[in-house]
Amino acid sequence: MKKQYIIPIFVPHLGCPNDCIFCNQKSISGQKNNITKEEAQKIIDDYLKSINEEDSQIEIAFFGGSFTAIEPEKQEELLQVAYEYVKTGQVESIRVSTRPDCINKEILKRLKKYRVKTIELGVQSSNEYILKRAGRGHTFQEVKKASKMIRWNGFKLGHQMMVGLPESTRIDEINTAKALAKLKPKMVRIYPVLVIKNTKLEKEYEEGKYQPLSVVQAVEECKEIVRIFADKKIDVIRIGLQNTEEISNPENKDSQVIAGPYHPAFRQLVESGMWYDSIVSKIKKLNVKVKEVEVRVNPIDCNNVIGHKKENVIKLKDTYNVDLLLKQDENIKPGKSKIEIIKVYEN
Secondary structure: OOEEEEEEEEOOOOOOOOOOOOOOHHHHHOOOOOOOHHHHHHHHHHHHHOOOHHHEEEEEEEEOOOHHHOOHHHHHHHHHHHHHHHHOOOOOEEEEEEOHHHOOHHHHHHHHHOOEEEEEEEEEOOOHHHHHHOOOOOOHHHHHHHHHHHHHOOOEEEEEEEEOOOOOOHHHHHHHHHHHHHOOOOEEEEEEOOEEOOOHHHHHHHOOOOOOOOHHHHHHHHHHHHHHHHHOOOEEEEEOOOOOOOOOOOOOOOOOEEEOOOOOOHHHHHHHHHHHHHHHHHHHOOOOOEEEEEEEEOHHHHHHHHOHHHHHHHHHHHHHOOEEEEEEOOOOOOOOEEEEEEEEOOO
């Protein structure tokens, strides 16, 4: 199987008609100026130098500033740069990130012309009040309409949702995941809300009007959401913002994060937490007092079964007095496991 690579090109606030309460794209992306075609070409060339093209599946992705809200001339300019690499076979496809209210027939025709393959929509919530409270400037009805148009026109559909928006509850976020699953995206991204410098949310946080989720709360909510998408075989391609100099521990001087559930291995916390829940559930179904258990999994799952800094091993011992032995087995499918009792406590 070819290794997948994404060449990210950020277009912060180009064309974005709203200042969402949580958003400062220039801080999130680390890019302060709007992108030129020359800069885009340099970014692509620099990435390609470090990638073995023969064993790779490469995609150029325009992230950040509601790509299809940019003036058409600028869209064409950037798409033309990317398309040249598609035509030469150096890159397989192009991906764009945009808003649900910036999709129409003319826009989709333009994207198809340049062989854009994937369109990701920033949805954030299915709750109309939460969308308005966050300053999104679009409705969930527009999400549904745009999603259908994207799929019907042969593009791969992606969704992005957020956890911990102002006044949003766990039920709101579960309902959002269920509503998105009905729209049949191929992939989703889940972003717990972080309080970023120079945003409206920072002001609300400082005034005591907004309380971000803790890491533990965010992990628990994301676990439920991931299960919903997994049940529908929808690929969760990211959980949490990517760790960068700007998106890092709030204690770091260069960090743009003020508060919120930041963790450098947030996805691992979620996935290892799901493994812990699964193992505990299976142990509880056994009609014995387990002392030592062997868990066999595919090698790809080993780190998550053990947990971040061996958290699962330690927690099993502290909570249930169970020793966990991990065995790798390439014959087991990723995400699956086999459990065998090694020792039990005597009555």
